[in-house]
Amino acid sequence: MHNLDIFNESKRYMPGGVNSPVRAFTGFNINPPVIKSGKGAYIYDEEGKKYIDFVLAWGPMILGHSDEEVVEEAIKTLREAQAFGAPTYLELELAKLICDTYGIDMIRMVNSGTEATMSAIKLARGYTNRDKVVKFSGCYHGHFDGFLVAAGSGVMTENIPGSAGVPKDSIKNTIIANYNDIDSVKEIFEKLGEDIACVIVEPVAGNMGVVPATREFLEFLREVTKKYGSLLIFDEVMTGFRVALGGAKEVYGIEPDLVTFAKIIGGGLPCGAYGGKKEIMEMLSPIGPVYQAGTMSGNPVVMSMGVATLRKLINNKYYYEQLELLSSYMQREIELILNNRGISFVINRCASMMTVFFTEDTTIKNYEDAKRCNVDFYRRYAEHMITNGIYISPSQFEAMFLSVKHTKEDIDRFLDVLRRF
Ligand SMILES: Cc1ncc(COP(=O)(O)O)c(C=O)c1O
Structure with missing residues (x-):
């Protein structure tokens, strides 16, 4: 069946033909390829066309698609353990791997990044007995109502729901600050510090395109939350086990009170x-008063994929060096090509996640900067790349990822296609 036929029929049965909006290629002059399979750094559509994949399921596939060892583990588990809704040894294995590698006392498994962040917020509120949450414009923490806020930044501005169906009441305790802007956080804490349960931040933002926080900014967040008795939450859904084994916490050497994971940990x-x-985590039911539960949480098949993935990453620490070498090569070569063509751009990169912003600005350090990018130019670039077998995000405000299966030849192929744009 042709991609287009499948996509058109999908639109009859699923809103927009998709199960998550960005996949629909809205505003594009090309339709999304319908993906049938993946192996290593490559994915294949229903028409048999091959793409080098730089989306990697939006981050999780750091070992590449269908890694043999990971898949074997999952199949082995599936043969004997599908779901029990009871304690299993596999959950303990994954919990230990994450806690010991990242450096936290305790963990609770859930089923998505959204669930992780909304649960962490509830826990922070329960622990501090406070309601207000500080979040940064341009950071995405999932589709939980309290995070879907379109706001003029700053404490004085009234929040507007960023989606239909979000009651104004559910965002009244969300306060928006500017990313990488210490003063905007200072102002909020001076006015409302005693009421703030937590600050949640992507320490390396990936959802306005890649925008790493400055060290001073994260240090300030650590300091101010400590001073006012609020919790600091690192949302490492994208960066966890991606930017380093110990995530952004390791890169910056800054310790959050709570951390959220998803993507890579589920393989x-x-x-x-x-x-x-421990002191915070033990506020969770059944020990403490904060209730959070899940029928499928800690599912054995998922846990075995996570264990196999993390084991491989832990046992092959050079993977991160390899990813850094390849990513820095890719960045340098893209810069050369775009400079030679007289195209204005900024590349932000942290380890194996990067974004090429098409902009007249010289830096992109927050959402306001990112919004000034030439999204129409990005659309034409992405259409060209995808049509020519280089699968990148159909949005300027996303990251490009590398896996350990990408080779220099794959990057050179990317560069060749870029040269022809
Ligand atoms: C930093 C961050 N937090 C949370 C989420 C939400 O995760 P999920 O899509 O698994 O609900 C995402 C998704 O991309 C994310 O990048």
Whole structure:
């Protein structure tokens, strides 16, 4: 069947033909390829066309698609353990791997990044007995009502729901600050510090395109939350086990109170988790008063994929060096090509996640900067790349990822296609 026929029929049965909006290629002059299979760094559509994949399921596939060892583990588990809704040894294995590698006391498994962040917020509120949450414009923490806020930044501005169906009441305790802007956070804490349960931040933002936080900014967040008795939550759904084994926490050397994970820890199956200090985590039911539960949480097949993925990453630490080498090569060569063509751009990169912003600005350090990018130019670039077998995000405000299966030849192929744009 042709991609287009499948996509058109999908539109009859699923809103927009998709199960998550960005996949629909809205505003594009090309339709999304319908993906049938993946192996290593490559994915194949229903027409048999091959793409080098730089989306990697939006981050999880750091080992590439259908890694043999990971898949073997999952199949082995599936043969004997599908779902029990009871404690299993596999959950303990994954919990230990994450806690010991990242450096937290305790963890709770859930089924997605959204579930992880919304649960972490509830826990922070329960622990501090406060309601207000500080979040940064341009950071995405999932589709939980309290995070879907379109706001003029700053404490004085009234929030507007960022989606239909979000009651104004459910965002009245969300306060929006500017990313990488210490003063905007200072102002909020000076006015409302005693009421703030937590600050949630992507330490390396990936959802306005890649925008790493400055060290001073994260240090300030650590300091101010400590001073006012609020919790600092690192949302490492994208960066966890991606930018380093110890995530952004390792890169910056800054310790959050709570952390959220998803993507890589599930090895490509639906998974999420949140964790932190024992004293905070033991506020969770059944020990404490904060209720959070899940029929499928800690599912054995998911856990075995996560265990196999993390084991492989832990046992092959050079993977991160390899990813850094390849990513820095890719960045340098893209810069050369675009400079030679007289195209204005900024590349932001942290380890194996990067974004090429088409902009007249010289830096992109927050959402306001990112919004000034030439999204129409990005659309034409992405259409060209995807049509020519280079699968990148159909949005300027996303990251490009590398896996350990990408080779220099794959990057050179990317560069060749770029040269022809
Ligand atoms: C930083 C961050 N947090 C949370 C989420 C939500 O995760 P999920 O899509 O698994 O619900 C995402 C998704 O991309 C994310 O990048």
